[in-house]
Amino acid sequence: MNWIESEFAALRYYALNGTDHRTHDEQNAAIGGYVRWRNARAQPKTGFAATSPIRSWTSYPAEVA
Template identity: 60%
Template sequence: MQPHPGKQWAPAASGKGDQDRPRRRATYTRPHGVRHLLAGYDLSTDRLYGHVKIRKGRTESLSFCRYLRSLHPADVRIAIVLDNFSPHLSTKTDDRVGQWAAANNVELAYVPFYGSWLNRIEAQFTALRYFALDGTDHETHREQASMIRRYIAWRNRHITDPTLRKVVRRAETIKRAKVA
């Protein structure tokens, strides 16, 4: 587990040399592994979907694509934008995902290399870090996954929240500015 610095990291110091402030854990090793967030962003409804998984391989990616497909009627064609993560690119060598997409009225679209700023979900990840992870030091993966799931549920209920809109808009602007 990696602590995330932020404004709620520790209680404010009460005096010079405050010894009561809790110390951050060192995270030089990952003895319990890492967790991966598989996420989808529906542009038409402005909703975020996500699953926290132990592995992030082809099987998990295909499973998440099936979940995204289940959110829409079968006769509606959907496009799933994929980044350049190796299991996504493996459709050239392992055609399971490509065959599934063709059979289920799904179009797979790939973001160009070094073009992550084109992927609209990236700004949503900035908001997730801001609202759910900054200033935290979760003891377990379960606790962190719960915080992420709670954020996604809150975010989908509060789509018009001014602070959320401000963070997302700022993240989108920064991503575009890096390219210009």
């Protein structure tokens, strides 16, 4: 599972599950509130790119056909 999928799962769980928004504006406000809360507490993700096997590739083709 990609990291972005877990972010959307959390958004769905905290902002949308079990709700009955009467309008799209109410739903957008709930989503916006969660995104602002999450961004205020965000930490950089580390470790993934540093250990990726792609980082060990040192030669790339000069031309891609």
